[in-house]
Amino acid sequence: MSENAVHGMNVTIRIQRFTPVPEREHARRHSSSPFGGKARGGSPFGSSSSRRRIRGKHFTQDYHIEARAGQTVLDCLLEIKRNIDPTLAFRYSCGHGICGSDAVSINGTPTLLCTAKVEDYNNPTSSQSNGANSSTNDGFRKTTPAAYEADAGNSDSAAASGIIEIAPLPGFPVLRDLIVDIDQMMNQIRKLEPYLKADGKLATTTDGQIDMFEYLQKPEELKRYELLSNCISCGICEGSCPVYAGGEAFIGPAALIADSRFINDSRDNATDQRLDAIATADGITACQSVRACSRECPRGIDVGEEMWQLTERVKSLQNR
Structure with missing residues (x-):
């Protein structure tokens, strides 16, 4: 030094x-866009x-x-x-x-x-x-x-x-100085239901007792999603993405990472449902594979690679 x-x-x-x-006390008579309220x-x-x-x-x-x-x-x-x-x-x-x-x-x-x-x-x-x-x-x-x-x-x-x-972080509406509105990102994550969906059936052993290890996973199964569970929803991947702009044209990598975390979880039984939910024009289809989202992830997640894997899995589902 x-x-x-x-x-x-x-x-x-x-x-x-x-x-x-401060917002005006009276409502504006004309919207800035005739399509803004739709x-x-x-x-x-x-x-x-x-x-x-x-x-x-x-x-x-x-x-x-x-x-x-x-x-x-x-x-x-x-x-x-x-x-x-x-x-x-x-x-x-x-x-x-x-x-x-x-x-x-x-x-x-x-x-x-x-x-x-x-x-x-x-x-x-x-x-x-x-x-x-x-x-x-x-x-x-x-x-x-x-x-x-x-x-x-x-x-x-x-x-x-x-x-x-x-x-301020690009891609998000600015509220004041360096504070941006992340509500849209969080709402998109919620819409993809980021929680475990099991079949609800209790596993039993050969003698009819409840299997206390019904969700036991192999190390390689845990490894598939363990790093993805470290996502802190900071929005850096979305601020780096040239396609994301507040979620209006692309749901964004943060929500897709949350979805991928459960798609890769062997305990989850809703894989096809989750893939179908993102197979939309502004879902994974909107990703252009630029991979800028991978460069600055503070948790070391290769976001671009996950986007590519999701794209391939969606294509496989649609080609069945």
Whole structure:
């Protein structure tokens, strides 16, 4: 580790912000689209009603802080919210990459705030290394703490300043700043009934006693779905998918992973039903096999491969 990394890094956190405006008390006389209120027929995954885009103000804001090596981007945002700007809104919970609630786009890559290290995303630029007076007319609002103002010209105390650009997770409606609406994704997961469907019959032994091991699985059977059960529904795969856009044209990989988890479970007796449910125009058929969904999964799931496997299984079912 370099000496600069030990002392710290002057980092510019550039955040795409959004402040919603209060809804008008009276209803609008005219809809923005003559088709906006119509339900999408023929698909179990589309919205039953139109989702009106939230009105508000979009702007980009810079925050200058000194970060230490090993800090996460979430640590930086917490410092900003506590010491610089309490109005900044973002979502997080466990802070350890388990809950999946803090998914955003960092430097154009969907990822979790709590697992993104500052040194991995800090991009030093010559325009930022000149101190607090640089980029004064670039159209961005600057929020600079007094401590940074005093040390901005001291290049020995910190590494060259870089920029970390943070935006809301793509593909989801923005509610405020970095907080997006994931209700559509969660509803699509629920519609695929992500729970075990057994036949309800109690297994018995040869002497007529209830078999206490009726759901006993072999290691290879467990392996088929074990990794899939680790999905945390963070939405990163959907934010990476070029086809997904809020679920209006494609149910999205998160719901399909939930479905695949039970399709691959040897205890589940509804495989054909589950495959038939996703064999729609905006189900697995809409997947273009780009495999961008696999690149940033925080749980190590090869989402693209699972999409391909589902596609093949649906084709096999239809060709019977």
